[in-house]
Amino acid sequence: MNIKAFIQLMRPANLVTAVADVWAGAAIAGAIPPAFDWRSFLTLSAATVGLYGGGVVFNDVFDAQLDAVERPERPIPSGQVSIEAAIFQGTVLHLLGIGAASLCSLESGIIAAAIAILTLSYDRFAKHDAILGPLNMGLCRGLNLLLGVSLIPELLSDYYAVGFLPIIFIAAITMISRGEVHGGHSRTMLFAGILYAVVEIAQLTFGYMQGHLLEALPLVLIHAFMVFKPLLTAYQNPIGPNIGKAVKAGVLSLIIMNAAWCMAFGAWPLGLATLLLLPFSLQLAKWFAVT
Template sequence: MNIKSYIQITRPANVITAVSDILAGVAIAVFSFSYEEVNITGVLFLCLATMGLYGGGIVFNDIFDLELDRIERPERVIPSGKISKTNAVIYGSFLLISGISAAWFNSPLSAIIAALVAACALVYDKYGKHHSFFGPINMGLCRGGNLILGMSIIERSIEQWWFIGLLPVCYIAAITMISRGEVHGGNKNTLYFAAFLYIMVSTAQLYFSYQLNNLPVAAAFVVLHIYLIFKPLLAAIANPIGPNIGKAVKAGVLSLIVMNAAWVSVSGNILLALVVLCLLPVSIWLARFFAVT
């Protein structure tokens, strides 16, 4: 068994970003509640859950893309023969089931949310990605659901703050729109609209931090996030060729960690925000060895 191939197919650098979603969700939960109400063991189970959900979703993405990848990306794990399609299906199913099971150890509600995230991922993998409008929204719902999964650490918080889960929908929709030009080049109008969605998310973070009297701290994280995503995006807008688009997508995915650190800083917990931010170099390091897109 080629262990590296099984790790590679889950995009481990991206999985780290999913863990940061959970931590951001936990921080949002304490916008109205106390960190003393947070069950640390539950947080660990939710982190394991998102790792299974994200990894399983990515595996099925490659399974459904097999025929296209034979032509456009033959170096990927399944078309190259490093993992058979049958073994990939078994592996992806195991990861998704493990993710839902881990969420159950926090609460039945967490398991239901995890199951919905898994369903959204499979719908995107099979159908959503082929739709220019609903595809990006579908992918964004996976991340939004993941954020709400983190909020389920304090279930009462979901009723108050569920709508924040719509903002990752906008952010991921932007990345998904950009990624459509990764192979053959992009469209400038699409890139401009993605930039608008990015700005909308950052503006919302600044607004909530102002409302919670944590603007000075949050602003530093938001500005860092804007810098990291807009530097490659502006280069792609200036010259929307495949390689530039790929860099913009990679920056958008890895910078999810910074966006989530910003959400934590909105809660006023600087220490946890820095802990989340420390996941970024880990993700970047993994991206040196494993594909992100």
């Protein structure tokens, strides 16, 4: 059994960004260490690993025939992992994610189940649609942020609107990722840049409203530099490799964006802890593909 191939199916560097979503959501709910439920916090962190991991495994299951042509080095088309084994892996990860979230609260379990359903709908149907694909993937991330907010379930009604911002950001990444193999269009990069800017301005606005603008500002600026530099290169020359770098930067920058959310809501301990996830994710990105 090729353990590394099974790990590769889960996109480990991407999993870290999913954990960062939950931490940011917890910060938005007002969970500032040490005064909050550590057990539920860690359980929700584990739940998102199962949900995201299961989603990307099923992505490769449904794309097996396409990957055999475009990405033959991936675990399934290369024969390192069978379709049956991948289906089992994805199913177990999803069930573990829903189960872990349900241990925290009914609301957390419902959100987790919705994420699992949305990941499957994206993998099987929506990803090939120019509008539904980005929207579906964005919904997964938006709900993932709210999964963190569900650490304090009664606050979900107060902060559900924040979940729309990851939808915008992830929709932009998903939109430009369509050109990773065959290249894309400059206008797509331009539109993605506008969506990125909308999210960053919103973060600064929330920081101002919460009285923590100065804490959030440096991280928002770092995030902007991280995503706009490769995006500009892809805009100037929208070939596959340049777009791939822009997509990778967008995915990994989620950690910075989530740390900015923590700072915007005054949860600097969680913000610093989230930042520490970045070098870990970057190291994983050297060992495993980021898509």
